[in-house]
Amino acid sequence: MDSTKNLKPVLALKNLHKSFGDNHVLKDFNLKLFEGENLVVMGKSGSGKSVMIKCLVGLIQPDSGSITIKNQDIITMGHKELDLLRTEIGFLFQGSALYDSMTVRENLEFPFRRQKHKIADFESTETLVKEALENVGLSQTIDLMPAELSGGMQRRVALARALILKPKIIIYDEPTTGLDPITAKEIIELMRNIQKKYHTSSLIITHDVDCARVISNRMILLVDGTNYTEGSFEELSNSNDPKVQAFFKN
Amino acid sequence: MAKSTTILSRSQSFFVEIGDMTLFAGHFFKEVFSLPFEFKELLRQCYNIGNRSLLLVGVTGFILGLVFTLQSRPTLMEFGAESWMPSMVGISIVREIGPVIIALICAGRIGSGIGAELGSMRVTEQIDAMEVSGNNPFKYLVVTRIMATTLMLPLLIIMGDVIALFGSAIIENLKSNVSYVLYFNQVFDALNFSDIIPATVKSVFFGFAIGLVGCYKGYNCSKGTVGVGEASNSAVVYTSMLLFIIDFIAVFASDIFFEV
Numbered sequence: 434m435d436s437t438k439n440l441k442p443v444l445a446l447k448n449l450h451k452s453f454g455d456n457h458v459l460k461d462f463n464l465k466l467f468e469g470e471n472l473v474v475m476g477k478s479g480s481g482k483s484v485m486i487k488c489l490v491g492l493i494q495p496d497s498g499s500i501t502i503k504n505q506d507i508i509t510m511g512h513k514e515l516d517l518l519r520t521e522i523g524f525l526f527q528g529s530a531l532y533d534s535m536t537v538r539e540n541l542e543f544p545f546r547r548q549k550h551k552i553a554d555f556e557s558t559e560t561l562v563k564e565a566l567e568n569v570g571l572s573q574t575i576d577l578m579p580a581e582l583s584g585g586m587q588r589r590v591a592l593a594r595a596l597i598l599k600p601k602i603i604i605y606d607e608p609t610t611g612l613d614p615i616t617a618k619e620i621i622e623l624m625r626n627i628q629k630k631y632h633t634s635s636l637i638i639t640h641d642v643d644c645a646r647v648i649s650n651r652m653i654l655l656v657d658g659t660n661y662t663e664g665s666f667e668e669l670s671n672s673n674d675p676k677v678q679a680f681f682k683n
Numbered sequence: 684m685a686k687s688t689t690i691l692s693r694s695q696s697f698f699v700e701i702g703d704m705t706l707f708a709g710h711f712f713k714e715v716f717s718l719p720f721e722f723k724e725l726l727r728q729c730y731n732i733g734n735r736s737l738l739l740v741g742v743t744g745f746i747l748g749l750v751f752t753l754q755s756r757p758t759l760m761e762f763g764a765e766s767w768m769p770s771m772v773g774i775s776i777v778r779e780i781g782p783v784i785i786a787l788i789c790a791g792r793i794g795s796g797i798g799a800e801l802g803s804m805r806v807t808e809q810i811d812a813m814e815v816s817g818n819n820p821f822k823y824l825v826v827t828r829i830m831a832t833t834l835m836l837p838l839l840i841i842m843g844d845v846i847a848l849f850g851s852a853i854i855e856n857l858k859s860n861v862s863y864v865l866y867f868n869q870v871f872d873a874l875n876f877s878d879i880i881p882a883t884v885k886s887v888f889f890g891f892a893i894g895l896v897g898c899y900k901g902y903n904c905s906k907g908t909v910g911v912g913e914a915s916n917s918a919v920v921y922t923s924m925l926l927f928i929i930d931f932i933a934v935f936a937s938d939i940f941f942e943v
Contacts, residue, residue: 530812
């Protein structure tokens with residue numbers, strides 16, 4: 434925990450609460466993501482991980498608590514300001530969420546529709562699309578439709594789309610779920626390379642222990658909507674707490 | 684007791700849905716006049732909705748005119764009133780049968796298509812992906828589709844009416860040896876602006892209803908692939924019901940404004 438003392442938080446959740454009817458999904462959940470770190474949030478299915486990240490990007494309104502991204506409170510923010518802030522955040526969806534009526538090129542061009550100011554004078558959309566695809570090693574797929582790509586390729590194109598506006602924060606929702614072990618390793622490697630190249634801060638939601646081991650600087654365990662514990666991968670994997678151990682047992 | 688509770692909760696959810704749909708329509712009117720306009724997507728949707736419905740509307744219109752004339756002939760012949768056939772068919776098709784039948788056909792083809800497309804985009808998180816990339820999915824997906832159905836349906840209905848009249852003219856020509864020129868002269872003699880204008884205005888509302896319900900059902904779809912099926916199905920059911928309600932109101936309104 435000492436390693437984070439001098440770092441600046443780029444994203445903070447404080448006492449976040451969200452319920453659907455009688456189902457209290459998040460109960461006073463707290464989280465801080467520091468500049469340049471890879472924070473992994475692990476939890477069982479239904480523990481509120483996806484709800485938490487949807488609150489983070491304004492897709493779900495929390496019942497109470499605060500969400501601060503780059504010192505701006507997103508709950509009280511207007512639509513236009515929120516849309517602008519969202520361009521600073523890349524989001525990789527669990528199911529890739531590629532627009533299936535558009536080609537790979539159109540998928541990657543889509544985020545620029547309202548963000549022309551993100552294109553520098555010496556750049557064009559075309560060069561940025563090509564660069565993003567080169568980053569994920571899929572330049573040859575530029576004119577293909579998402580349905581023509583394998584699951585792993587779709588995930589990589591989705592990653593390229595999440596990166597195209599060169600965000601400072603990237604949120605990964607179960608980046609390796611549904612992929613075979615080799616493709617999952619490729620995706621994890623890609624995530625590491627991207628972090629090195631663009632110096633991004635990453636929030637990774639996963640229950641893949643291998644992914645957490647390779648990529649995390651710090652981990653939070655989310656149990657029943659609250660922060661159960663946090664620490665480095667080594668600290669948590671060596672914990673004697675049976676609830677923590679349950680996550681690391683194969 | 685349990686039965687009455689079920690009826691009560693069902694009617695409650697029905698009225699909640701009507702309220703939600705009204706808010707959805709309000710959101711549409713708020714977004715439709717705000718910049719920037721999505722012209723390219725609007726044109727693409729007009730092509731998808733208009734051009735790709737031409738064959739279906741054309742065939743339906745042709746058969747409608749053909750069958751309507753064939754079925755009406757014996758009754759008119761009984762009264763020696765075959766010569767009224769073009770006027771009767773013209774007025775019936777332009778005022779009522781053409782718009783309603785073609786709108787119902789389009790509700791099946793377009794409404795269910797929009798419901799299923801937006802529904803699958805919702806459940807596969809494509810709409811969420813648009814939103815988190817700083818775009819406005821409501822404007823891009825919903826406004827363009829509702830605008831496209833509102834603009835295209837009157838054109839499809841006019842085209843369907845003309846083809847239906849051709850179908851009718853063919854039967855008249857074959858059965859009674861009435862020339863096409865005479866047939867269409869009689870049709871246009873019988874038709875007034877008071878027949879054409881209300882029918883056209885009504886078809887604009889039909890188009891709006893098809894787009895609105897399809898988009899509402901798809902955009903608010905949940906429960907995975909089952910939800911997509913439900914969205915598509917209920918879009919057709921709700922739209923068909925709404926079309927008859929609009930028709931009922933339109934007939935009353937035109938009766939007041941165009942009373943002879």
